[in-house]
Amino acid sequence: MDFTLTKYKELLLTIKSKGYIFERFAEYIEKSAIASTPQLLNLKTIILRHDVDRMPQNALKMAKLEHDLGIKTTYYFRTIPQTLKPDIIKEIADLGHEVGYHYETMDTVNEKFKMNNLKFKSDEERIDEAYNLFCENLEQLRKLYPVKTICMHGSPRSTFDNRDIWKKYSYKDLGIVGEPYFNIDYNEVFYLTDTGRRWNKKNISVRDKVNSGFDIQVKSTKHLIQLVESAQLPNKIMINTHPHRWFNPGFGWVKELVIQNIKNVVKYYLIKRSN
Numbered sequence: 611m612d613f614t615l616t617k618y619k620e621l622l623l624t625i626k627s628k629g630y631i632f633e634r635f636a637e638y639i640e641k642s643a644i645a646s647t648p649q650l651l652n653l654k655t656i657i658l659r660h661d662v663d664r665m666p667q668n669a670l671k672m673a674k675l676e677h678d679l680g681i682k683t684t685y686y687f688r689t690i691p692q693t694l695k696p697d698i699i700k701e702i703a704d705l706g707h708e709v710g711y712h713y714e715t716m717d718t719v720n721e722k723f724k725m726n727n728l729k730f731k732s733d734e735e736r737i738d739e740a741y742n743l744f745c746e747n748l749e750q751l752r753k754l755y756p757v758k759t760i761c762m763h764g765s766p767r768s769t770f771d772n773r774d775i776w777k778k779y780s781y782k783d784l785g786i787v788g789e790p791y792f793n794i795d796y797n798e799v800f801y802l803t804d805t806g807r808r809w810n811k812k813n814i815s816v817r818d819k820v821n822s823g824f825d826i827q828v829k830s831t832k833h834l835i836q837l838v839e840s841a842q843l844p845n846k847i848m849i850n851t852h853p854h855r856w857f858n859p860g861f862g863w864v865k866e867l868v869i870q871n872i873k874n875v876v877k878y879y880l881i882k883r884s885n
């Protein structure tokens with residue numbers, strides 16, 4: 611069984627034991643803007659990035675686990691009703707993690723227009739609409755956390771690339787310091803993603819890809835732990851995980867089942883008595 615929180619914890623403990631420094635993305639960007647001395651460049655640094663696509667309660671579990679290990683990471687939230695849960699977002703931020711915006715407004719405005727049988731007059735109009743919605747959503751999220759970084763959501767089914775907004779506009783004008791798809795040199799930083807429920811799965815029709823300067827195959831989380839353990843990974847790493855994929859099977863599920871069974875038995879006797 612891979613992608614369990616137990617494995618995740620083991621991975622974090624191994625990374626920690628190997629002397630990597632865990633950095634939130636905004637921090638990493640701000641530091642790399644000033645730090646160009648070789649000593650700093652050689653520091654082992656890891657950025658744990660989480661794309662909260664759905665099930666934000668799983669993100670909270672992950673955030674607590676990291677906090678217990680003294681690790682700070684970055685959580686990117688979509689602003690759809692299922693994920694924009696103020697209590698969860700605030701709690702994650704209170705644990706010391708960074709919160710960012712997982713944007714997808716090229717898709718959203720496109721869907722909205724399609725549903726209303728409207729057509730964009732031009733690509734530029736689509737971008738303008740997407741940008742306006744981006745600003746609105748960013749404001750929403752900034753009521754909960756002073757968002758400094760963003761990261762695109764790459765739905766495999768979408769026709770549009772959410773990054774297209776930045777062909778015309780600049781996120782820096784909105785006080786955003788970084789976007790992992792633009793502000794990281796992947797020749798220097800080894801990128802790992804769990805998209806497709808595999809590590810760096812090949813041939814998946816999504817946009818979660820980078821031009822990596824590394825050719826390192828990771829077969830499983832166990833294998834990843836071994837690679838860290840035997841110091842076979844580069845000094846700079848970004849790991850992208852989707853918290854909804856990571857849970858310990860059994861526990862919550864079995865508990866639910868047991869409670870449900872007890873309820874059923876009680877119900878059975880209540881019905882029997884009343885007859």
Ligand SMILES: [Zn+2]
Pocket residue numbers: 661662663712762763764
């Ligand atoms: Zn996403």
